[in-house]
Amino acid sequence: MPRNQRFVLLGLALAIVVVAAVVIGGGSSNATKSAGPTTIVVKNAQPVGGVKSVTFKKGGTVDLTIQSDTADEVHFHGYDVHKDVKKGGSVHFRFPASITGRFVVELEKHKQTLANVTVAQ
Numbered sequence: 267m268p269r270n271q272r273f274v275l276l277g278l279a280l281a282i283v284v285v286a287a288v289v290i291g292g293g294s295s296n297a298t299k300s301a302g303p304t305t306i307v308v309k310n311a312q313p314v315g316g317v318k319s320v321t322f323k324k325g326g327t328v329d330l331t332i333q334s335d336t337a338d339e340v341h342f343h344g345y346d347v348h349k350d351v352k353k354g355g356s357v358h359f360r361f362p363a364s365i366t367g368r369f370v371v372e373l374e375k376h377k378q379t380l381a382n383v384t385v386a387q
């Protein structure tokens with residue numbers, strides 16, 4: 267086999283290894299990272315800093331605290347948990363992240379979205 271032809275083959279083999287490493291590596295870095303305990307502050311019935319997107323890993327724990335200066339009910343959709351919050355009070359949601367999907371956490375009576383929670387593999 268001529269020398270330069272061998273280099274071409276070597277180059278091709280190297281390219282395949284690099285592509286495989288990128289594909290495999292990319293797959294593992296896509297794994298869900300859990301946000302951990304997260305707090306959302308509500309002022310005048312609005313989430314401070316805007317509507318947050320929070321991700322929890324399936325099989326882990328959803329841990330979300332809402333501190334509110336507005337009395338209302340906080341509704342965690344999908345898991346369908348309702349908790350009343352007093353003016354100046356807080357509510358704590360903590361349960362197993364068993365259902366995958368994207369769920370709205372809403373200040374129910376004000377029909378205000380506080381957070382979009384994603385539970386993913």
Ligand SMILES: [Cu+2]
Nearest residue numbers: 341343372374
């Ligand atoms: Cu709701």
